[in-house]
Amino acid sequence: SHSINLAVIPGDGIGQEVVTQGLKVLSAVLPQDVKLETKEYDFGARRYHATGETLTDADLDALKQHDAILLGAIGDPSVPSGVLERGFLLKLRFAFDHHVNLRPSRLLPGVATPLAGQPEIDFVVVREGTEGPYTGNGGVIRKGTEHEVATEVSVNTAFGVERVVRDAFARAQARPRKKLTLVHKNNVLTFAGHLWTDIFNKVAQEYPEVTTDYLHVDAATIFLVTDPARFDVIVTDNLFGDIITDLAAAVSGGIGVAASGNINPSGAYPSMFEPVHGSAPDIAGQGKADPTATVLSVALLLRHLGFETEAARIEEAVAADLAERGTTPRTTDEIGDALAVRVAS
Ligand code: IPM
Ligand code: MN
Numbered sequence: 001s002h003s004i005n006l007a008v009i010p011g012d013g014i015g016q017e018v019v020t021q022g023l024k025v026l027s028a029v030l031p032q033d034v035k036l037e038t039k040e041y042d043f044g045a046r047r048y049h050a051t052g053e054t055l056t057d058a059d060l061d062a063l064k065q066h067d068a069i070l071l072g073a074i075g076d077p078s079v080p081s082g083v084l085e086r087g088f089l090l091k092l093r094f095a096f097d098h099h100v101n102l103r104p105s106r107l108l109p110g111v112a113t114p115l116a117g118q119p120e121i122d123f124v125v126v127r128e129g130t131e132g133p134y135t136g137n138g139g140v141i142r143k144g145t146e147h148e149v150a151t152e153v154s155v156n157t158a159f160g161v162e163r164v165v166r167d168a169f170a171r172a173q174a175r176p177r178k179k180l181t182l183v184h185k186n187n188v189l190t191f192a193g194h195l196w197t198d199i200f201n202k203v204a205q206e207y208p209e210v211t212t213d214y215l216h217v218d219a220a221t222i223f224l225v226t227d228p229a230r231f232d233v234i235v236t237d238n239l240f241g242d243i244i245t246d247l248a249a250a251v252s253g254g255i256g257v258a259a260s261g262n263i264n265p266s267g268a269y270p271s272m273f274e275p276v277h278g279s280a281p282d283i284a285g286q287g288k289a290d291p292t293a294t295v296l297s298v299a300l301l302l303r304h305l306g307f308e309t310e311a312a313r314i315e316e317a318v319a320a321d322l323a324e325r326g327t328t329p330r331t332t333d334e335i336g337d338a339l340a341v342r343v344a345s
Pocket of ligand 1: 089242276
């Protein structure tokens with residue numbers, strides 16, 4: 001492919017600042033003959049306050065025309081909790097069927113970790129992105145009374161579980177260690193947990209070279225701290241994946257470097273790439289945000305679109321930058337400039 005038609009959603013808080021750096025590095029890494037077109041969309045708190053809209057059908061139609069989406073961050077304290085999360089982020093993930101939520105964790109040399117020593121950390125979490133407790137299948141009765149009842153039903157379909165499990169096996173097969181861990185809670189969630197386990201074991205038959213194991217999610221949090229090197233690829237449901245990827249980020253350099261992709265592997269809809277961190281309104285506009293997570297998300301975006309060389313170049317640039325990062329704090333812009341210089345040379 002010799003052009004990229006990118007939708008850019010800076011969003012709220014530090015979103016604009018980090019996305020500017022992501023685009024800077026993207027322009028610097030692309031060969032001359034690849035045409036980059038970008039269109040910016042004004043979603044988030046400002047638009048919500050101005051119009052009451054978060055993401056309309058017309059917006060989805062417009063976004064659908066792009067090859068991929070780069071998102072900064074959505075969320076602001078002036079908007080009630082859940083409005084932008086459900087009305088924008090989850091709506092987009094569901095509408096575009098982003099069932100593979102890909103979240104790599106690599107502890108790069110020179111990067112601080114709260115863990116003892118300098119453990120090897122190089123794994124990727126394949127988090128299911130369209131089902132589980134995220135679907136909004138629930139309700140409340142006797143609201144506001146002492147007997148209020150709230151349910152939040154976890155939705156797990158054989159179709160939805162099998163496709164994400166298959167994706168995770170394919171990823172494990174392609175990696176040197178070829179190891180896949182299913183993380184769930186099948187000793188308690190005996191309906192959903194058994195569906196996941198049965199499908200996992202069935203698909204495993206087709207991948208004899210992939211070593212498999214299973215961990216309950218609570219035990220997985222122990223090993224993420226005591227022995228993260230044991231992980232290669234992890235597949236898990238939407239909510240467990242949300243939780244363990246924050247932990248994974250915390251032990252492998254923090255959310256300043258945690259990247260993610262919301263992927264529709266079929267290409268039926270554009271995939272969306274975003275840093276794992278949020279809009280950090282407390283430091284917005286001060287040039288303090290670390291754009292590295294967004295830059296690494298751009299690498300995932302390029303890899304998804306088939307630009308493997310350029311993706312690897314960005315990852316090498318980030319690794320070199322982090323290895324040489326001194327103790328003097330740099331601005332958002334300075335980090336972006338340094339990375340742009342590295343990928344261009
Ligand atoms: C994330 C976020 C979202 C999630 C929220 C903001 C809806 O925490 O991308 O991990 O839970 O998926
Ligand atoms: Mn999260």
